[in-house]
Amino acid sequence: MFPILRTSRDILLDILFPPLCLLCEATLSQTEKRALLCTRCVSSVSLHATLFCSQCRARLPDNRKTCHKDTRYILAAATNYHESRIQELIWQLKYAKRIAAAVPLAHLVARYCTALSLDLTSYSFFPMPLHPSRERARGFNQSELIAELVSENLHLPFIRNAFQRTRKTLPQAELPRYEHRLQNVAECFSVRKPDLVRDKNIIVLDDVSTSGATMTEAVGGLKSAGAKRVIGLVVAKT
Template identity: 40%
Template sequence: MFTWLLDVLFPPVCLNCRQSVKSGESICISCFSNIKIFNTLFCGKCRARLPSIALAPGLRSQSGSFGGVGKESLVTIKKICHKDFPYLLGAAADYQDETVKQLVRSLKFGFIKSAAGSLASLLVSYAEGVNYRITAFTVIPIPLSRARERKRGFNQSFLIAKIFAGHFGLELNPNILVRDKNTMAQSEIKDFEKKRDNVKNCFSIKSLDSVNGKNFILIDDVVTSGATFFEAASALKRAGAKKIIALAAAKS
């Protein structure tokens, strides 16, 4: 009822071009389709694109990529330059894209929750394009500290992760990883070393049993230095995690 009234009083418009959009949506189809979506995974350390060998089109499954049912990856990564790095990086789009930047800012600082849907759609399109099949991965949104989540009222990464996991039928578990330290916002720190110090050891694992031997997809809205993903992935690795893919809607 309340949403309906809001829609009548303030008809929803595209955050980018101000054209009217359907209720619950944040950008129009044409602005969405103008966003350039990446088509490879990246090395977490040096950000090199990781070329992959796709199977013949005839072998593609109907169920799509991430979360699809099958024994083997649809695509295998040809060569990973930094094998010992704790995660492979996935990023849907470039943060310098004005529409993407607008979506992230509207969600984080404008509290426009419908933007999470568009960012999740970017991740879904990206994951389908990359076609790296993942059968048994648990999705973990990068947690905020309790103080910051209370202040904002929600965790933007959780909103994105929930839609993403739902789309691919993957398990979502926001309770495995806990952010103990109330760190400064990474966006407020310019220096790479300082960013790393700011998040150092800020995560701990709540239930070790649910980590050992398992695969994880970490989700965040934006990746900049990668220091936050690194800390989270390292904590999971120390607890015995196998494969980790760190996915961000945008990378800068």
């Protein structure tokens, strides 16, 4: 009885308030509702097909380190930030505070990860932490929202608050020079739950990577706490 009622309710809601694509506002089909994007908008976003060197940003065709082998992590970036639809979704999420925008972003990241055909069964998802004051001001951590959805899609553990920002920093976009960005985030992360880090394989998820300074500092803190292998996963890189 209850499933029938629930289905009837959903049908009625779809009739009264048809679900719309977050980008073009086209009415979504039943199969499109999960991503909150229409098929046309999804297909218009070009996804990458490889991992990247975290130092020189070169593509890694075999999905393993081939150039700078001493780097602490491999960079995984679903797409480029110059994609206008990605910029729009990230703006909706971070600045318009439209939390639903996390859904299509997570959908695109999960599609990218699946297409890479990596064995991620031993990995856990860690969201890139915000400083508490910034998270309070925004009302949420956008990386946490996306990471939890991607982890559900890929059936991997999601770990909240394993590490934290201990110092408020300037927005990296306000600092044009790479060395200033490194100084800005130096020693701003600390591990809160070492047992969840030590000897573990971790995917750190952030929304955007520009210079890579924030991810590099975050991974350095996790590695110092004994993390085994780390993938720095972002929705988009510049």
